[in-house]
Amino acid sequence: MDLERLTAPGDPSLTAPVITSTDGFPRSVLRDRHPELLARVLDGVPYPPEIRLAVNGLLHEIEGPILPLSDTHGDAALWAEWAAPYLGRSWYEVPFLWAENYFYRKLLAATGWFGPGPWQAVDPFGPQKDAELAGDAVGAELEALAALGELAGEERLDSLVLSALWGNRADLGFALQRPGADGRARTALLVDDRAALFPLLTDADRIVLITDNVGRELLPDLVLADTLLVGRSGVTAWLHVKPSPYFTSDAMPIDVLKTVQRLVDGPPAASELGLRLRQFLSEGRLNIVTHPFYVAPLTYPQAPADLVKHYAEADLTVLKGDLNYRRLIGDAEWPATTPFEAVTGYWPGHVAALRTLKSDVLVGLDASRLTELDASGEKWRTSGDYAVIQVRQA
Numbered sequence: 001m002d003l004e005r006l007t008a009p010g011d012p013s014l015t016a017p018v019i020t021s022t023d024g025f026p027r028s029v030l031r032d033r034h035p036e037l038l039a040r041v042l043d044g045v046p047y048p049p050e051i052r053l054a055v056n057g058l059l060h061e062i063e064g065p066i067l068p069l070s071d072t073h074g075d076a077a078l079w080a081e082w083a084a085p086y087l088g089r090s091w092y093e094v095p096f097l098w099a100e101n102y103f104y105r106k107l108l109a110a111t112g113w114f115g116p117g118p119w120q121a122v123d124p125f126g127p128q129k130d131a132e133l134a135g136d137a138v139g140a141e142l143e144a145l146a147a148l149g150e151l152a153g154e155e156r157l158d159s160l161v162l163s164a165l166w167g168n169r170a171d172l173g174f175a176l177q178r179p180g181a182d183g184r185a186r187t188a189l190l191v192d193d194r195a196a197l198f199p200l201l202t203d204a205d206r207i208v209l210i211t212d213n214v215g216r217e218l219l220p221d222l223v224l225a226d227t228l229l230v231g232r233s234g235v236t237a238w239l240h241v242k243p244s245p246y247f248t249s250d251a252m253p254i255d256v257l258k259t260v261q262r263l264v265d266g267p268p269a270a271s272e273l274g275l276r277l278r279q280f281l282s283e284g285r286l287n288i289v290t291h292p293f294y295v296a297p298l299t300y301p302q303a304p305a306d307l308v309k310h311y312a313e314a315d316l317t318v319l320k321g322d323l324n325y326r327r328l329i330g331d332a333e334w335p336a337t338t339p340f341e342a343v344t345g346y347w348p349g350h351v352a353a354l355r356t357l358k359s360d361v362l363v364g365l366d367a368s369r370l371t372e373l374d375a376s377g378e379k380w381r382t383s384g385d386y387a388v389i390q391v392r393q394a
């Protein structure tokens, strides 16, 4: 197997170099963002000296050769297999996606997440996530839910899909790199498949929503799920979340429950919606799903059979965010004009991606738009000011 190039699943003639962190945006994530992230973790949770030492040790480790895991937690044997081709190499020269995943796995071990011990299951990003959920930005969104009541049909769906899309800009790791990112900057949809998405959303009886971040992203995701569930009594929604803390702000089951509670405790329109979500959860119309695959250094073509079956049974799967997009199409230097279909044709059903651009990878772009963006001198692929809504119909 060639570790340096990806082949498009279903089209062996299409290959591209895997993205590594030797330069550009990925290098800045490893070199600048990860150390800041470690500092925030130590700022947020009053870990004891031995854990602080282990977390700080990671800072130095990522500047040296890749070392094996030092814990034997359940998935360690799998990680040993995944790490085998990369041990001893520089973090910067192996696939970016893999290096980031390995970093988060090592960070969890360093914080005592896996236990046993008092720090077992203490989310190292918990304080940051909780502050986001309790903060004014989420508060303003809860207030705005009253106005949503005045919208119906396609207008309502449009507003919800755009909120779920742009809510993705608010991820906490991204804010580290781009302080002040607040949704008011110039924004544009580079690919807009809403016309294909809306009928799929309103006709689906079974919808899978593969979520991304908590706070300003998960909130509109839940409001969207509520609208779809209220619309027709036969609909079920399946919220896929991470089983453990991941990429700072990714949602876990507990985060879904906290968000529902924040709604319940909010102003009247929010509270009504939160109570309805509680009801949907207890009736099995809204379901929380999690799977170890979601925190593995793998891409969707490598998804295990049970998850593939789940996607195949759905009438529509919606993937949220940048990382899910990278995993959907493969984190490689595909020409941006590569058809979306060419790299997602393997998906066992209708699939949609709602993603703000926060890393280099992109497909499905019009050639003239690409020329224009490249000529602009902007860091358009990573600024978070651009987004795509892309649909592939099976």
Ligand SMILES: O=P(O)(O)OC[C@@]1(O)O[C@H](CO)[C@@H](O)[C@@H]1O
Pocket: 029, 100, 168, 171, 173, 174, 212, 213, 247, 320, 321, 322, 323, 324, 326, 358, 359
């Ligand atoms: O998936 P998300 O939350 O939209 O984005 C995750 C992200 O912040 O993490 C990576 C850098 O660490 C980038 O791919 C991306 O910008």
